[in-house]
Amino acid sequence: MITFMNNSDSEEEPCNERTSLMSAESPPVPSYQDGLQASQAGEAQAHRKRRTGSSRSPNNITDGETSDSGVPVREGALENEEEELTLKYGAKHVIMLFVPVTLCMIVVVATIKSVRFYTEKNGQLIYTPFTEDTPSVGQRLLNSVLNTIIMISVIVVMTVFLVLLYKYRCYKFIHGWLILSSLMLLFLFTYIYLGEVLKTYNVAMDYPTLFLVIWNFGAVGMICIHWKGPLQLQQAYLIMISALMALVFIKYLPEWSAWVILGAISIYDLMAVLCPKGPLRMLVETAQERNEPIFPALIYSSAMIWTVGMAKPDTAARRSSQQAWDAAEDGRENHRSPSHTDSQVSETRSPIPTRPITSFEEFEEEERGVKLGLGDFIFYSVLVGKAAATASGDWNTTLACFVAILIGLCLTLLLLAVFKKALPALPISITFGLIFYFSTDNLVRPFMDTLASHQLYI
Amino acid sequence: PAFGLFVFTIARDPLRIIILIAGAFFWLVSLLLSSLIWFIAVKGSDPRDEPLQKGLLIFGVMFSVLLQEAFRFLYYKLLRKAIEGLVALSEDGCSPISIQQMAYVAGVGFGLMSGAFSMINLLADALGPGTVGIHGDSQLYFLTSAFMTMVLIFLHTFWGILFFHGCEHRRWWEITAVVVMHLAVSGSTFFNPLYVGSLVPSYLLMAVAATWAYVLSGGSAQNLRRFLLCKS
Numbered sequence: 001m002i003t004f005m006n007n008s009d010s011e012e013e014p015c016n017e018r019t020s021l022m023s024a025e026s027p028p029v030p031s032y033q034d035g036l037q038a039s040q041a042g043e044a045q046a047h048r049k050r051r052t053g054s055s056r057s058p059n060n061i062t063d064g065e066t067s068d069s070g071v072p073v074r075e076g077a078l079e080n081e082e083e084e085l086t087l088k089y090g091a092k093h094v095i096m097l098f099v100p101v102t103l104c105m106i107v108v109v110a111t112i113k114s115v116r117f118y119t120e121k122n123g124q125l126i127y128t129p130f131t132e133d134t135p136s137v138g139q140r141l142l143n144s145v146l147n148t149i150i151m152i153s154v155i156v157v158m159t160v161f162l163v164l165l166y167k168y169r170c171y172k173f174i175h176g177w178l179i180l181s182s183l184m185l186l187f188l189f190t191y192i193y194l195g196e197v198l199k200t201y202n203v204a205m206d207y208p209t210l211f212l213v214i215w216n217f218g219a220v221g222m223i224c225i226h227w228k229g230p231l232q233l234q235q236a237y238l239i240m241i242s243a244l245m246a247l248v249f250i251k252y253l254p255e256w257s258a259w260v261i262l263g264a265i266s267i268y269d270l271m272a273v274l275c276p277k278g279p280l281r282m283l284v285e286t287a288q289e290r291n292e293p294i295f296p297a298l299i300y301s302s303a304m305i306w307t308v309g310m311a312k313p314d315t316a317a318r319r320s321s322q323q324a325w326d327a328a329e330d331g332r333e334n335h336r337s338p339s340h341t342d343s344q345v346s347e348t349r350s351p352i353p354t355r356p357i358t359s360f361e362e363f364e365e366e367e368r369g370v371k372l373g374l375g376d377f378i379f380y381s382v383l384v385g386k387a388a389a390t391a392s393g394d395w396n397t398t399l400a401c402f403v404a405i406l407i408g409l410c411l412t413l414l415l416l417a418v419f420k421k422a423l424p425a426l427p428i429s430i431t432f433g434l435i436f437y438f439s440t441d442n443l444v445r446p447f448m449d450t451l452a453s454h455q456l457y458i
Numbered sequence: 459p460a461f462g463l464f465v466f467t468i469a470r471d472p473l474r475i476i477i478l479i480a481g482a483f484f485w486l487v488s489l490l491l492s493s494l495i496w497f498i499a500v501k502g503s504d505p506r507d508e509p510l511q512k513g514l515l516i517f518g519v520m521f522s523v524l525l526q527e528a529f530r531f532l533y534y535k536l537l538r539k540a541i542e543g544l545v546a547l548s549e550d551g552c553s554p555i556s557i558q559q560m561a562y563v564a565g566v567g568f569g570l571m572s573g574a575f576s577m578i579n580l581l582a583d584a585l586g587p588g589t590v591g592i593h594g595d596s597q598l599y600f601l602t603s604a605f606m607t608m609v610l611i612f613l614h615t616f617w618g619i620l621f622f623h624g625c626e627h628r629r630w631w632e633i634t635a636v637v638v639m640h641l642a643v644s645g646s647t648f649f650n651p652l653y654v655g656s657l658v659p660s661y662l663l664m665a666v667a668a669t670w671a672y673v674l675s676g677g678s679a680q681n682l683r684r685f686l687l688c689k690s
Contacts, residue, residue, distance in 0.1 A: 095475055363619055396575055403571070407483045410476055439490050446500075448494035448575060450515060 030321050093370045094413050098406060100239050100300060103149040105405075107243040108250070108383055108385040117359060118389070127156060131254070144256035148264045151257075155265075158274065159279045181242070186218040186423055187242045238300050242374050246381035258386050259434065265379060266430040273424045284422055299371045320399045370413065376425045380405050383433045396448060400440040404432035466675050474563045481533060482617075488529035489575065492522035511653055515624065523644050526568070527637045533564055565618020569611035576607050598671020609660045613643060616667035623674050 046190065112118055130143035167172050191214050198205055221237045223229055253261065272278040387401045388394075408429025416423050519619070537560050569579035617636045624632030646659045 098475065098479075399574055403479060403482050403486055406479050410479070436486070436490075439494075443497050444489060444493040445495050447489075447518065451519070452576070 019277070041262050097300075097370055097372055097409060097413070100235060101372075101377060101380055101406070101409065102241045102402075104242050104246070104381050105384045105402060107239070108246050108381040109388045111193075111243070111247060112196070112250065112385050112388045113197050115200045116236055117199070118247050122250075136236075137169075140256060144254070144260045145256070147257040148260045151261055152268055153263050155268070156279075163279045163283050163286075166283055179222075179226060183218070183222065185241055185244060185457070186221045187214060189248065190214055190217055193244060193247070235300070238374060239377070242377035243381060245378045246385055249378065250385045251381045253382075255390055258382065262379060262430055263434060266424070266427040269424040269426040273422055299373050300377065308315055370416070372425060379426060380429060380433070383430060383437070387433075396445065397437060397440045400436045400444070401433045405429045406434040408432040474559070475536070476572070477560055477563045478567040480536075482563040482571035484529045484533045484569045485526065485571040488525045489522065489572075490516065492525045495521055503688065519644050520641065523640050524637070526572075527621075527640060530564070530568065530621055531625070531633075534622055537564065537622075561619045561622030562615065564617075564622070565615035566611075568618060569614030572614060573607045573611040576603070576610070609664050610643070613639075613660070613664050613667060616664070616671040619671040619674060620667065639667065 011358065026451065086179060101305050102180050130146050134140045134143060162174070193216065194210065220229075220233070221241075224234045224237050227240075249439075250258070272280040388398045407424070408431070412423060412428050415428075461575070496514065499514050499518070521629065541560070615652050620632055621636045624636070643663060
């Protein structure tokens, strides 16, 4: 999923976070150093995104590349070194992505395992109108396929809509959309989540306290995501948002539809990012042409962006410090709130407004980092959460899916290093995850159960 | 203890974490294939025939052991290629991680995954209510499972080191020794619930493997003494 694109404020939009891995890093280190000298030259440097070998997730666009208009010559010469440096730093960035993905999955799995609410079936989203309670297998399959088609088409429509908005520079609209959706996500879903968790653990909490807590949480979250904030706090908020989104998905998607949707989304992701006319690709290219950062609110970035108005030498010194700048991309998600089936909340993520500012008045240092769309986070967590919720092999299956997703992420990042342009992050991981889920559930589980009952070890 | 190993030695270096996860993945794939074979065998046979089922299980276990070792070998090949790539890409011409470290990490990866798969359902059930061994089985089920898992994890780590060393220096007897040891340990678990028959040999084998791996990694009694006495 390209996390990038799916910020739509529209309520009908389902969560459209597409996760795409984008290498937020600018071109390889040599250009980095060159950039130091060249940066004296002009603003162009500021917009340069270093692209490290990391692959960009399908979210569209290979952003980093186009911004390097400043030193094209140097880049050609130093390409080799760049590649090396790219790969050398690649491991660190992979880990920088591993940690948040792992955290998100842990939160989702922990919640699924402990809070009953998210595994009860209380109705479905409006985007999946066909029920799966049918008597025959064929009918059920048909219904899930139809659900998938509807969901995917909604996502496509929203994405195209977003791209059009972006193309025609309706920034205010997009911003408003994203702010609205993140507002909804931060307040309403947190409220529901907190309520359920408190119910599960039988903790009494009065309304004033609850109101205070949620208000603080939501307000700080809004500030962190859409404006400036400490990097780790931003990352934490992004992770929490992704987890909440994933939980909603897990609750409201019927089983077979969920699996088919996961498969279809990864195919769509692949197409949307790699095809020349794909919406996500167009978004990335447009952003690159305009030398603008792509909606920060939709992407999780492990790179740092130093947005400080400092003199050049200072920024050079700062480069060495690694900070992760998380751009969270909020996917638009339409959720049906549990109580009101007809109200749909569309969540959109608003791009971080600081970006345009920083490019002008500050020297933007982007450390090499990888960007991963938030939609990717969400769908990874949905896969693992569904595995935890519905698999009868319990933890083995969950663990297997977890490892499969991490390996898929590794491979995707490797491909990013090789291809150096935006790549879809979903397909490989989701494919591995699905394969491992179904095979572990059906094949490994009986084997391990039998072994365990005889206490044999392999 | 295995988790402690992870935290202290692996968590610092991102490259090692990747190798660890990849190692776990390879073990998982081998488990998948072996359970596929077992599943096919079981489906194709008579479910009511007890000795046949037991025999099939034993066959499945042995086959799985062989597959695990085969995948360890494949992983070794992959890591060799990766090392060449890393050397080519590094600045100063030498790889950021040595093959021994990789062997160690790969072993830990295998071990963690196998341990996790063996233990985690048990742990989850242990959180709930119940009595151990109520049907006349041994009451030490959890304890012995825990010890067995721990010994397996350590063994996988040592086998990783030995195996890679054997492949590096083309000493086939080392590799066969590892395979035989693995088969022996798995076979000894067939003696469960006669725990003396399985735990004791496993620990002995682990001690043997530990000293062997230690010696191979360049240690010696002197090093050990210095380390224990905290000399500089």
